[in-house]
Amino acid sequence: MKSSDKSTLAVTQKLRQAKLKITPQRLEIYRALLEHTGHASPEELYQILHSALPSCTLATIYRTLELFSQAGLIVPVLYMGSKKRYENRLKPHHHFVCMVCQKIQDLPLETLTVPQVPKKLSGCTVFEVQVHFMGLCETCVSKNKKRDLQS
Numbered sequence: 001m002k003s004s005d006k007s008t009l010a011v012t013q014k015l016r017q018a019k020l021k022i023t024p025q026r027l028e029i030y031r032a033l034l035e036h037t038g039h040a041s042p043e044e045l046y047q048i049l050h051s052a053l054p055s056c057t058l059a060t061i062y063r064t065l066e067l068f069s070q071a072g073l074i075v076p077v078l079y080m081g082s083k084k085r086y087e088n089r090l091k092p093h094h095h096f097v098c099m100v101c102q103k104i105q106d107l108p109l110e111t112l113t114v115p116q117v118p119k120k121l122s123g124c125t126v127f128e129v130q131v132h133f134m135g136l137c138e139t140c141v142s143k144n145k146k147r148d149l150q151s
Contacts, residue, residue: 018071025056029064030073039077039085039104077104079132094130098137105137 011030015022032048033040042061049056065086068074077085077095082102094107117126136144 014073018068018073020067020071025053025060026064028053028056029061030068033065033068033074033086034088039087041083041085043083079104079134092128092130095132096137097132097134098140099134100136100140100143103137103139107131107133 008027008031011027011034012022015026015030020026028049029045032045036044036048042058042065045065046056046058046061049061065074065076069076069086072090074086074088075090077087079095079097082097085104087106089106093109094112096105096107097103112131114129114131117129120126
């Protein structure tokens with residue numbers, strides 16, 4: 001069996017487990033998200049898929065990503081001032097977000113000790129704790145240093 005056949009079979013099984021209808025567009029969108037190395041935006045997926053699926057609109061990608069998110073196949077990643085992105089890494093982890101280029105990097109849980117949060121907080125129930133760091137990534141730091149040197 002070819003690698004692409006195995007990939008299609010694996011994606012098909014994931015969609016079936018989530019009780020989602022299997023369509024060529026859903027298969028390709030989920031496969032593209034799995035193959036994406038970072039946190040994909042709907043626009044990035046559209047650019048990746050447009051040549052293979054010219055009839056697939058950006059609206060279809062948005063709807064499909066929301067459906068996948070509701071089914072628990074992917075997780076939306078959204079920080080203030082940034083576009084919604086999606087990732088297929090379901091295991092809990094933290095993020096570093098570059099405030100210039102919007103790049104998001106995963107940080108494993110073991111890299112950070114998170115204080116215990118009370119289950120009840122001002123009448124609210126806490127379901128999840130995520131820590132995110134905001135700053136400049138290595139690339140943007142280098143660009144800023146070069147710009148400072150040229151000034």
